[in-house]
Amino acid sequence: MAAEVLLSHGVGVDVFDAMPSLGRKFLMAGKSGLNLTHNEPKADFLTRFGAAQAQLAPAIEGFDADSIRAWSDSQGIETFVGSSGRVFPTNFKAAPLLRAWLHQLRTAGARIHVRHKWTGWSEDGALKFDTPEGEVRHMTDATVLALGGASWPKLGSDGTWMAVLNRVGAQTRPFKPANSGFDVDWSPHFRERFPGEPVKSVVLSFAERRVEGEFVVSETGVEGSAIYTLSAPLRDAILKDDVATLLLDLAPDRSIERLVADISRPRGKRSMSNHLRRVTGLTGVKAGLLREICAAEIFADPQKLAESIKALPLQLSATRPLAEAISSAGGLAFDGVDENYMLRTREGVFCAGEMLDWEAPTGGYLLTACFATGRAAGEGAARWLAQRQER
Numbered sequence: 001m002a003a004e005v006l007l008s009h010g011v012g013v014d015v016f017d018a019m020p021s022l023g024r025k026f027l028m029a030g031k032s033g034l035n036l037t038h039n040e041p042k043a044d045f046l047t048r049f050g051a052a053q054a055q056l057a058p059a060i061e062g063f064d065a066d067s068i069r070a071w072s073d074s075q076g077i078e079t080f081v082g083s084s085g086r087v088f089p090t091n092f093k094a095a096p097l098l099r100a101w102l103h104q105l106r107t108a109g110a111r112i113h114v115r116h117k118w119t120g121w122s123e124d125g126a127l128k129f130d131t132p133e134g135e136v137r138h139m140t141d142a143t144v145l146a147l148g149g150a151s152w153p154k155l156g157s158d159g160t161w162m163a164v165l166n167r168v169g170a171q172t173r174p175f176k177p178a179n180s181g182f183d184v185d186w187s188p189h190f191r192e193r194f195p196g197e198p199v200k201s202v203v204l205s206f207a208e209r210r211v212e213g214e215f216v217v218s219e220t221g222v223e224g225s226a227i228y229t230l231s232a233p234l235r236d237a238i239l240k241d242d243v244a245t246l247l248l249d250l251a252p253d254r255s256i257e258r259l260v261a262d263i264s265r266p267r268g269k270r271s272m273s274n275h276l277r278r279v280t281g282l283t284g285v286k287a288g289l290l291r292e293i294c295a296a297e298i299f300a301d302p303q304k305l306a307e308s309i310k311a312l313p314l315q316l317s318a319t320r321p322l323a324e325a326i327s328s329a330g331g332l333a334f335d336g337v338d339e340n341y342m343l344r345t346r347e348g349v350f351c352a353g354e355m356l357d358w359e360a361p362t363g364g365y366l367l368t369a370c371f372a373t374g375r376a377a378g379e380g381a382a383r384w385l386a387q388r389q390e391r
């Protein structure tokens, strides 16, 4: 995005990437349909960025969900709004969009250099890269860094830039997993029986936050969209207390009173599982969770069982490692850059994307903030170059 903006200002652009090809994480995002942005009122949209919303607001207001859709259209890729407000390309793929985008950048004059791992600056201010041919240096008038966070390092963003920026005095915060799964100490039976099972139409509550949606049982615990939405407070609680207890409402459409009445209906000769299935509709993984978490005596008490169905306590014992998370929190502190996204400690160096210290749930917010800050950093660099020329 920064390259696109700079090219539009007539600035010559070289794009460098450590990997053999560009946009590997973007392509990975395409595997789940490429949720580009989110269609919702602007005020709601910005709240998704929590503590960083004020800092991100100018960039996102300058390149919002509508702009992203129009931009995608301009690349020949139409988008649509899904029922949850999530915006996807109609083909649910990242590769055609990336291909069109790179073609457009190349046509506009961008020179692309892959297998160039940036390692810092030489004494004379040139960018230094490790390449298969050894160290290569490039002198630049301005530099935009968009080096990503530190999740899924095999896709290229390994966070090693943090040490380099620390050496030039930039303020950074340690990386933490964001939109991550959590470990649950499942019994061997549950672990064997339910991995990969989606738990649909549930409400998850934690620390006064309620999320309606679905999640997935994994061999090690839980993951998926509803879990990711709560992953920041859950992660922080685990950091503080070593454990976090999530409450699951397995029957959001029924009140406790209704459940008590349903469960109290005559069971006859039916097994408890059959009875529960018939009177509450709880089957499969939901029934499995109830068995996994509730002590046997609870099943003999309709009131307690109903309360458990409405607020089943699921203990999370650890956050999954950063390398597995969808994104990362932490990175370059906003205090470390000015309103043009230029490093305060190094003139002419601009930063954008997930490498900045913000986090947001899944839902298209991550790519939106990356696109928007990329454009803002590109505009900032173009302005700074123009001012320098005037001087």
Ligand SMILES: Cc1cc2nc3c(=O)[nH]c(=O)nc-3n(C[C@H](O)[C@H](O)[C@H](O)COP(=O)(O)OP(=O)(O)OC[C@H]3O[C@@H](n4cnc5c(N)ncnc54)[C@H](O)[C@@H]3O)c2cc1C
Pocket: 016, 017, 018, 019, 022, 023, 024, 025, 026, 028, 029, 030, 032, 033, 034, 035, 036, 037, 116, 117, 118, 119, 146, 147, 148, 149, 151, 152, 155, 156, 157, 158, 159, 160, 161, 325, 326, 327, 352, 353, 354, 355, 363, 364, 365, 366, 367, 368, 370
């Ligand atoms: C499985 C998965 C699914 C996702 N799905 C979605 C989704 O549907 N919607 C959404 O909004 N977000 C999604 N995301 C998150 C989104 O992909 C990222 O937030 C976004 O790609 C970050 O963009 P970025 O440009 O800041 O960093 P990246 O996309 O990580 O790009 C950074 C680039 O910098 C390069 N690099 C790093 N260090 C160096 C170095 N020292 N020298 C040279 N090059 C370097 C890397 O090789 C990489 O190509 C998903 C993430 C994952 C892992």
